[in-house]
Amino acid sequence: xxxxxxxxxxxxxxxxxxxxxxxxxxxxxxxxxxEAKQMAGKxxxxxxxxxxxxxxxxxSGPRAVFLIHGxxxxxLELVMLNSRLTEAELxxxxxxxxxxxxxASDGLAAKAGVRAxxxxxxxxxxxxxxxxxxxxxxxxxxxxxxxxxxxxxxKGVRQTVGNHFASAMASVLNMGLAEEDVWLCSMPLFHxxxxxxxxxxxLYGMEVRLQPxxxxxxxxxxxxxxxxxRISVVSATLARLLNRLEEEGLRASDRxxxxxxxxxxxxxxxxxxxxxxxxxxLQTYGMTETASQTATLSAEDAVHKEGSSGRPLFFSRIxxxxxxxxxxxxxxxxxGPNVTPGYVGRFAERAALQDGWLHTxxxxxxxxxxxxxVLDRRSDLIVSGGENVYPAEIEQVLLAHPSVMEAGxxxxxxxxxxxxxxxxxxxxxAVTDEELRDFCAERLAPYKLPKKxxxxxxxxxxxxxKLLRRQLKEQLGGPKP
Amino acid sequence: xxxxxxxxxxxxxxxxxxxxxxxxxxxxxxxxxxEAKQMAGKxxxxxxxxxxxxxxxxxSGPRAVFLIHGxxxxxLELVMLNSRLTEAELxxxxxxxxxxxxxASDGLAAKAGVRAxxxxxxxxxxxxxxxxxxxxxxxxxxxxxxxxxxxxxxKGVRQTVGNHFASAMASVLNMGLAEEDVWLCSMPLFHxxxxxxxxxxxLYGMEVRLQPxxxxxxxxxxxxxxxxxRISVVSATLARLLNRLEEEGLRASDRxxxxxxxxxxxxxxxxxxxxxxxxxxLQTYGMTETASQTATLSAEDAVHKEGSSGRPLFFSRIxxxxxxxxxxxxxxxxxGPNVTPGYVGRFAERAALQDGWLHTxxxxxxxxxxxxxVLDRRSDLIVSGGENVYPAEIEQVLLAHPSVMEAGxxxxxxxxxxxxxxxxxxxxxAVTDEELRDFCAERLAPYKLPKKxxxxxxxxxxxxxKLLRRQLKEQLGGPKP
Numbered sequence: 001x002x003x004x005x006x007x008x009x010x011x012x013x014x015x016x017x018x019x020x021x022x023x024x025x026x027x028x029x030x031x032x033x034x035e036a037k038q039m040a041g042k043x044x045x046x047x048x049x050x051x052x053x054x055x056x057x058x059x060s061g062p063r064a065v066f067l068i069h070g071x072x073x074x075x076l077e078l079v080m081l082n083s084r085l086t087e088a089e090l091x092x093x094x095x096x097x098x099x100x101x102x103x104a105s106d107g108l109a110a111k112a113g114v115r116a117x118x119x120x121x122x123x124x125x126x127x128x129x130x131x132x133x134x135x136x137x138x139x140x141x142x143x144x145x146x147x148x149x150x151x152x153x154x155k156g157v158r159q160t161v162g163n164h165f166a167s168a169m170a171s172v173l174n175m176g177l178a179e180e181d182v183w184l185c186s187m188p189l190f191h192x193x194x195x196x197x198x199x200x201x202x203l204y205g206m207e208v209r210l211q212p213x214x215x216x217x218x219x220x221x222x223x224x225x226x227x228x229x230r231i232s233v234v235s236a237t238l239a240r241l242l243n244r245l246e247e248e249g250l251r252a253s254d255r256x257x258x259x260x261x262x263x264x265x266x267x268x269x270x271x272x273x274x275x276x277x278x279x280x281x282l283q284t285y286g287m288t289e290t291a292s293q294t295a296t297l298s299a300e301d302a303v304h305k306e307g308s309s310g311r312p313l314f315f316s317r318i319x320x321x322x323x324x325x326x327x328x329x330x331x332x333x334x335x336g337p338n339v340t341p342g343y344v345g346r347f348a349e350r351a352a353l354q355d356g357w358l359h360t361x362x363x364x365x366x367x368x369x370x371x372x373x374v375l376d377r378r379s380d381l382i383v384s385g386g387e388n389v390y391p392a393e394i395e396q397v398l399l400a401h402p403s404v405m406e407a408g409x410x411x412x413x414x415x416x417x418x419x420x421x422x423x424x425x426x427x428x429x430a431v432t433d434e435e436l437r438d439f440c441a442e443r444l445a446p447y448k449l450p451k452k453x454x455x456x457x458x459x460x461x462x463x464x465x466k467l468l469r470r471q472l473k474e475q476l477g478g479p480k481p
Numbered sequence: 482x483x484x485x486x487x488x489x490x491x492x493x494x495x496x497x498x499x500x501x502x503x504x505x506x507x508x509x510x511x512x513x514x515x516e517a518k519q520m521a522g523k524x525x526x527x528x529x530x531x532x533x534x535x536x537x538x539x540x541s542g543p544r545a546v547f548l549i550h551g552x553x554x555x556x557l558e559l560v561m562l563n564s565r566l567t568e569a570e571l572x573x574x575x576x577x578x579x580x581x582x583x584x585a586s587d588g589l590a591a592k593a594g595v596r597a598x599x600x601x602x603x604x605x606x607x608x609x610x611x612x613x614x615x616x617x618x619x620x621x622x623x624x625x626x627x628x629x630x631x632x633x634x635x636k637g638v639r640q641t642v643g644n645h646f647a648s649a650m651a652s653v654l655n656m657g658l659a660e661e662d663v664w665l666c667s668m669p670l671f672h673x674x675x676x677x678x679x680x681x682x683x684l685y686g687m688e689v690r691l692q693p694x695x696x697x698x699x700x701x702x703x704x705x706x707x708x709x710x711r712i713s714v715v716s717a718t719l720a721r722l723l724n725r726l727e728e729e730g731l732r733a734s735d736r737x738x739x740x741x742x743x744x745x746x747x748x749x750x751x752x753x754x755x756x757x758x759x760x761x762x763l764q765t766y767g768m769t770e771t772a773s774q775t776a777t778l779s780a781e782d783a784v785h786k787e788g789s790s791g792r793p794l795f796f797s798r799i800x801x802x803x804x805x806x807x808x809x810x811x812x813x814x815x816x817g818p819n820v821t822p823g824y825v826g827r828f829a830e831r832a833a834l835q836d837g838w839l840h841t842x843x844x845x846x847x848x849x850x851x852x853x854x855v856l857d858r859r860s861d862l863i864v865s866g867g868e869n870v871y872p873a874e875i876e877q878v879l880l881a882h883p884s885v886m887e888a889g890x891x892x893x894x895x896x897x898x899x900x901x902x903x904x905x906x907x908x909x910x911a912v913t914d915e916e917l918r919d920f921c922a923e924r925l926a927p928y929k930l931p932k933k934x935x936x937x938x939x940x941x942x943x944x945x946x947k948l949l950r951r952q953l954k955e956q957l958g959g960p961k962p
Contacts, residue, residue: 001482001619001643001647001818002818003796003818004795004796004797004798004817009795009798010795012792012851013792013793013795013851134798138482162482166482169650169653172650172653172654172658173653173658173684173685173686176657176658176659176660177653177654177657177658178657178659179657203654203795204654205654205795311493311494312490312494314485314490314491314494314684314686315484315485316485317485317490317615336485337482337483337484370493370494
């Protein structure tokens with residue numbers, strides 16, 4: 001399936017619609033395409049040709065969007081570098097992806113290596129004349145994103161035109177689409193959660209309201225005044241946003257439609273608070289390899305399917321490896337046109353799929369009605385006295401306690417059982433470990449009860465807000481035996 | 482791009498949503514899939530295997546929908562026969578398509594040939610056990626529809642999974658999508674206009690409200706009470722529907738969204754009447770070869786872009802062959818994933834595309850803002866004294882006269898000019914040819930004025946409601962020289 005160049009087609013069809021806004025500034029699709037053409041010409045003037053890779057290390061903002069669209073128009077493959085990485089981590093990704101050039105926001109250029117071209121220097125170049133491709137092939141690689149990877153070397157995941165297309169279109173079939181839709185993007189553009197909003201904008205003709213940094217005060221007001229209709233959040237930003245809405249006595253406008261929440265199940269108390277504020281939460285399961293959402297739980301199902309990530313989007317299939325009956329636990333396998341065709345660099349030869357299925361490494365189950373429950377990352381599994389224990393299950397119980405703000409559970413070495421769960425708690429009000437133990441004992445089998453509670457001010461998380469359990473283990477005193 | 486089996490996936494994801502209703506009856510997606518599985522097993526019991534062709538000659542209705550979905554589940558290619566054709570025309574299409582079996586509604590079986598299996602006999606068969614494919618490949622042929630063709634042999638046009646998918650998804654990007662959408666289908670299911678509604682239903686999870694025959698009274702009431710939100714019409718059904726709404730003093734419900742009007746430009750007086758009734762009309766240009774819409778004019782643009790078919794849908798590109806500047810006239814060329822890969826039977830070897838473009842045979846122009854104007858079918862072009870005259874342009878002027886219900890214009894042999902326009906008129910109130918001539922003279926160049934007016938009770942049209950100009954020529958006394 002070949003598609004017209006999304007940037008040019010959108011500028012032709014909806015030239016005067018707002019494409020992007022940030023603070024008081026706004027740009028139409030014609031204007032964004034104009035800025036992108038300039039950027040594309042400047043990138044081409046560096047000698048890069050169609051299919052070459054450019055690594056981008058950018059501070060989020062309108063200039064980053066123009067540069068991203070410019071690189072797409074120039075026919076390049078975009079290696080999206082995470083601005084929170086260290087120099088050494090960046091050097092690995094730049095080398096592994098064999099990027100021809102590295103473009104970095106001026107403030108980030110220092111850690112992007114000696115070859116990096118600061119954005120201001122790029123902007124000063126003369127744009128080379130060239131004709132952008134009028135058609136984008138389905139198998140063209142648009143982006144390469146490195147998965148955070150809990151161990152070993154990060155893998156550069158390819159995301160094609162077809163992957164981004166399937167993801168955006170499946171999302172529409174699930175959520176609907178209206179001309180007045182505006183998506184608030186405060187997620188990093190170098191992650192699929194943020195980048196996918198840019199792709200949806202082009203395909204839908206939809207405004208992206210960009211926040212270079214998450215600002216819960218502005219977000220709360222825009223949700224309340226109806227100037228945005230969609231937002232993507234992770235659990236931490238979700239909590240801050242609900243707090244701020246409640247503190248300011250605000251409520252979502254009738255125009256507001258959905259909050260898309262990634263990064264694990266949202267506890268029911270949050271779902272109810274959001275409901276009271278007029279905010280339907282869609283909980284979603286997805287990853288870099290699936291170009292964003294691949295299963296989503298509707299707001300109506302959120303309470304009676306607590307902890308679920310919902311059902312597959314229309315183009316995806318999900319199954320549990322080795323499951324013989326509904327409810328059987330095992331590795332989650334995903335298939336569909338949103339799934340990556342594979343990797344670059346040192347993992348280029350590794351097949352992304354086995355028999356057509358992506359092995360996610362996550363453990364889950366699917367109930368009789370087809371709802372997926374993600375139990376845990378396989379690497380986090382705690383085996384205690386021969387029983388499998390999934391940290392996420394324990395964390396969810398702890399999060400339901402009114403005094404718990406955040407919870408992280410890991411396996412702790414134990415002479416008798418091999419391993420037992422240990423919990424790290426960020427409290428929001430006074431609580432003792434006895435109270436928490438009693439609370440859990442009512443809700444969990446004895447072998448699942450945390451044997452140790454550590455109270456702390458914050459939990460270690462990576463750039464995508466995933467809990468870094470290995471750091472918790474180090475805090476407990478070295479990795480498990 | 483492989484997609485999950487649409488019928489099974491939809492039944493899994495939205496089992497309890499209404500898929501289909503007709504009169505007082507309604508079926509959920511689970512129920513439709515159940516009926517389809519039965520039908521699929523019965524079709525398989527005839528010995529047909531994946532990829533075989535079945536010709537379907539069906540009276541519209543829920544049973545036809547179950548049989549269509551059943552044939553899709555069985556992995557067959559569906560040759561959609563037009564129930565208004567003669568025996569000889571049907572025999573040609575059945576032979577040309579090399580259909581393995583012919584299934585006909587009982588009332589139509591007599592004219593489908595000796596091999597035809599009446600639907601009641603199929604229903605009485607035992608269903609064979611088989612497992613439907615879990616994945617549909619993009620290049621799988623779903624349907625074969627014969628184009629009416631003004632001359633020569635009809636061509637069997639293939640429409641693939643990818644064609645129907647691209648058409649339905651492009652339509653969503655243009656029109657939006659909401660969970661409460663219900664599409665009223667009174668178009669024949671054997672034409673792409675009706676069949677495409679079934680495909681949208683599966684992809685969107687949307688109810689199809691089926692009218693086996695167009696019933697303007699029921700349609701008007703359902704538009705007014707909000708039980709349908711979308712409808713497809715052609716000019717004749719559009720006129721009847723507006724009349725009935727006005728006669729009954731009805732107005733579209735606030736839930737009603739759009740009327741999709743195919744088969745040529747809608748005159749501005751109709752657009753205004755529809756507006757007054759709360760009905761936004763989307764005028765569309767499409768054909769069998771483009772699996773329905775390929776350009777659509779929004780309701781907002783209808784008045785200031787009178788006579789236009791709008792801009793391309795997002796996945797399509799449209800250009801005018803040989804045009805050097807905006808406004809230049811020429812053959813309309815279309816490209817995109819909704820365009821057929823080719824034909825079957827005697828035209829199997831003919832390439833559908835030349836350099837990636839479908840040559841539609843239609844004449845049009847595209848203005849500076851990218852709006853397409855379809856001037857005429859190439860075969861209908863009247864050449865008069867070296868000037869090109871497009872019948873549709875004259876018809877539109879005539880239709881704007883308050884006494885004219887329908888108008889058809891053809892070329893008539895003329896000693897002096899080679900050819901001159903002649904008009905056929907269905908009047909709705911008293912009018913003379915002098916009055917019409919004066920009316921036209923104010924609006925058209927002298928060489929475009931009809932030299933003859935014939936008043937008649939109705940105009941000859943084919944099953945898709947296209948005017949049959951050749952029959953008008955015969956009425957005038959033989960084909961043009």
